[in-house]
Amino acid sequence: MLKKIVAIVFFVASFLSVSAQNNLPNTNIYLFDIKQVTDSTYKFTNPQFLTMFNEQGYNNQPSFFSKNELYITCQEPYSNQSDLYLLDLAKKTKVKITETPESEFSPKRMPDYYSFSAIRQEPTAKDTLLRLWEFPIDRITNGKPVFKYITNIGYYHWINGYQVAVFIVDDPNYLAIASTRTDELNPIATNVGRCFQQMSNGNLVYVQKDPYSQNSVLMQKSIYRM
Structure with a gap:
């Protein structure tokens, strides 16, 4: 089976704080066809350079909305502001x-x-809030916050229509399940990595770090037993 995959190429190796978006590395996004050759071997072909329009800037967080619609985050060189772009892979437009x-x-x-x-960065008099927003696909309105009170969301994953797995920027950072119905947070784990996904069985998979040894362990959590 031939599938599409996007790859982010980092030209400047650096670790980012989610609260410090101003000094982002120069990154670019490529699209590949991927084909499974054996049980453990994959073949990548047909590379396409998708971010030539912002080659010297920051390009990251690609997300397929459909087969040919790819949303990405871009920040131009010498800019302190990132915006979202829609790339139409069939029409080759942005x-x-x-x-x-x-x-x-x-x-x-x-x-x-x-x-x-x-996620939108909202400057305040003292700090910057990281808040999750929602927008209509047709963009007929300016959108609204998903939660009334929950802020400092650095990363997230939609579990269903009313539950969101969220990475809360704190000391220490922690992973939680947030309810859009009640604005409540149910913490799962602390010292977690920034990447977490839902498996086909519904369980949430995430990386948990040992604060003393810096070793990381891949964890799996049933969100239906919480």
Whole structure:
């Protein structure tokens, strides 16, 4: 079976704090066809350079909304603001989705398919809030926050229409399940990695770090037994 996969190439190796988006590395996004050759071997072919329009900038967090619609986060060189772009892979066109005084990143299609979400950096008098927002796909309105009170969301994954796995930026950082119905947080683990996904059996998979040894362990959690 031939599938599409996107790859992010980092030209500057650095670790990012989710609260420090101003000094982002130069990264680019490529698209490949991927074919499974054996049980453990894959073949990558037909590379396509997708971010030539921002080659010297920051390009990250690709998310397929459909077979040919790819949403990405971009920040131009010498800019302190990131915006979302829609790349139409069939038509080979791009559309700037957001252009606000704030920065938006991590676009994802929401389970209802009529909306998408992204994290927005909202400057305040003392600090910067990281808040999860939702927008209509047709962009007829300016969107609204997903949660009334929950902030400092660095990364997230939609579990269903009302539950979101969220990485909360804190000391220490922690992973939790947030409810859009009640605005409640149910913590799962602390000292977790930034990448977490839901498996086909519904369980949430994440990386947990040992704060003393810096070793990492791949963990699996049934969110239906919480």
